[in-house]
Structures are given as structure tokens and as C-alpha cells.
Amino acid sequence: MSLQELVTVEFNRIFGSQPTHVVRAPGRVNIIGEHTDYNDGFVLPMAINRAAWIALRPRTDRQVAIYSTHFEQTITFSLDDFQTEKSGWVEYLRGVAWALTEAGYALTGWDGVLASDVPVGAGLSSSAAVELATARAFAVTSGFVWEPAAMAKLGQIAENKWVGANTGIMDQMISAAGKADHALLIDCRSLETELVHIPGGTVIVVLDTSTRRGLVDSAYNERRASCEAAARFFAASALRDVTLEQFEDQASQLDPIVRRRARHVITENARTLQAADAMRRGDAAALGKLMDASHVSMRDDFEISSDALNAIVDAARREPGCYGARMTGGGFAGCAVALVDAAEAERFALAVAGTYQNATGLEPAIYVCNATNGAEIIA
DSSP states (O other): OOHHHHHHHHHHHSSSOOSSSSEEEEEEEEEEEEEGGTTTOOOEEEHHHHHEEEEEEEESSSSEEEETTTTTTEEEESSOOOOOOOOOTTHHHHHHHHHHHHTOOOOOOOOEEEEOOOOTTSSSSSHHHHHHHHHHHHHHHHOOOOHHHHHHHHHHHIIIIOOOOOOEEEEHHHHHHHOEEEEEEEETTTTTTTEEEOOEEEEEEEOOOOOOOOOHHHHHHHHHHHHHHHHHHHHHHHHHGHHHHHHHHHHHOOEEEEEHHHHHHHHHHHHHHHHHHHHHHHHHHHHHHHHHHHHHHHHHHOOOOOHHHHHHHHHHSSTEEEEEEEEEESSSSEEEEEEEEGGHHHHHHHHHHHHHHHHSSSSOOOEEEOOOOSSEEEO
């Protein structure tokens, strides 16, 4: 049963009638551009064919009643009295309603059923998918115009200020504004975006190591502080403004750790722009080499890879049909991403799974992904 069918059937079971609409919003994978966002740099994510789905029906009052198929519970909240109740999953929906209200949108209540096949904790933006599906549901019931960039910003506000997770704009922007067969080049300073076509005959394969991050906030904060220290050294507002030539001329004057962190960000920004150019040309080989170089930079200069991530990237690179592979996300655990010849994808997935499991004793989860549209009305 598809998730569209599941939310429709469950809606009928829970609420006793058919839903009037079904909406979806996708998760995402970042093809290249890691730890560049908070340095005002560039990122190149794509929306994937795993998504949060909501079947819904408008209500005549200002209540939202939402059933989660994962948690098997219904929670109701008011659009007139916003109070965070630390209720777990529903706070992502309540936070979006709060952010929309604060921004001046007049909201209508609804009954809904939520289901998602975006893996939680894998770095594929399961929370952004729920946030943008919720915003799409409110646009349907409340009748306001869907503006992807504006909705992405409000999704980020919900996650930052309501849920309390300090994320950048990338996850919400690609979930709102993705397009089938394309990635989205995002300028994290101006928020300008450009759709770039995924090279023909290729697919993106997400390689989940089945490892999860522990308490790494301190490691993240240390790297962010190093980037800020490097920017101050170069009298720049952010490392995005430092050219590779400037860096190389003065790098020897930097603390060795700060030097490595800055080198990653500066070269990663350049790689991301080069990757977008390779995609415009349909050059899968060039894109793959840039992904390989990105992984080496994150492993050696930014030092955010792990034994598991290195093992799965190495396994991917050894397989025929793999143009390139890199770890993706915050680091230390989670997922890698590979660019693979579409004709080889299924064989590639099986081979990498076997090699990785033999090397680590861990069973990976591997997803062959296509680029999909951002948040949309399905029915």
C-alpha cells in the first residue's frame, strides 16, 4: 500500500469519511555543500522520493486534529491558544501553525492523518518534510497563495523558535521548492535559488550506515567557532568572502586546526559551484570527482567523518557505475550519498550493502532516490 493510500484509508477509519485533499512534502539529500550554510555559502540539495503525507479535511472551528500512523495517536490543538506542550512529534505541526499565525496568515482548522517514509535521524530532513506538508495543508484549508520561499522561511522559524533546533534554511527550502529531476543550488546569503538538472542516466543513492550521532553539539560548535575565527583573521564577514588565493597566501599564519577548517569551507564552496556547472553540462564524471574530493575534505580537513562513513564511501567507490560518493549531513554518523549509473543502481546497492556489512558488521539501509517536486497537492 502506498503512503497516499495509507493516509486515505486511515483518515476514513479515524474520522469516518473521505479526506478532501492529500498533500505531500519530501525529505532531501545534500549532493554537495557541507558546513557551508552557516558560512554564507552555497549548498546543492535535491528533494527525494521519500516524503511526509497528510490526508485532510477542513473543520468549521479553529482546531487541528492530527493522527500519526507512526505513533498511532491523535492529538488536537487550538489555533487560538498556542502553548508548547513538549508533546514530541506534534510540535512540528503546532510550530508551523504558530509561525503562520505570527506572520499574519488567517488559518482554518482541519482533521488530518500524517504518515512519512523519510527515515528519522538519518540526516534526510524528516522534520522539514513534516513542516512543509503542514504548511501545504494550511494553504489548502485556509486559501492562501503557496509561496515556496516564504513557506520555507516560516518552516525554519518553527523549527528554530518553536521546536528549538538550530537549523539553517536548506532543509525547508528544498522541501518547499524542489522540482522533479533537478537539484536546487541555494545561495545561503541571499537565498537566491537555481534549479539544475540531475545528469541524465544517473540516480542518487543514499547509503545509511545505520549509525547515529551521539552528543556532538560541542564538536559542531568548535567547528563553527573555528570558521568564525578564520573569517575574522581575513577581515571577512564570512568565509564565503575569502578566495582560495587569499587563503593560500596567508594560510601559514593561521592556527593549524583553524587552517584545516577554513580550507574545507573555502574549497567546498568552490566545489559546490563547480558541481552546479557540471550538472548544467550533464557531466556526471565531473560531478562525481567533486563529490569524491568533498569527502576527502570532510574526512581530513573538517574531520567530521567516521569509520562507518569511510567504509561505506570506500565500498561505493569500488563499484562499477559509481561516479563518486561522499558523506553527507552534519557528520560523525548517518548517511553517505553516491552518484550512480541508473542501469547499475540495483546491483550497486546490493554489492555495497554486502561489502559494508562484511567490513563493519552493520546492516546498512540503502535508498535509490529520484529527484521529486517540493511540497504539493496530490489529490
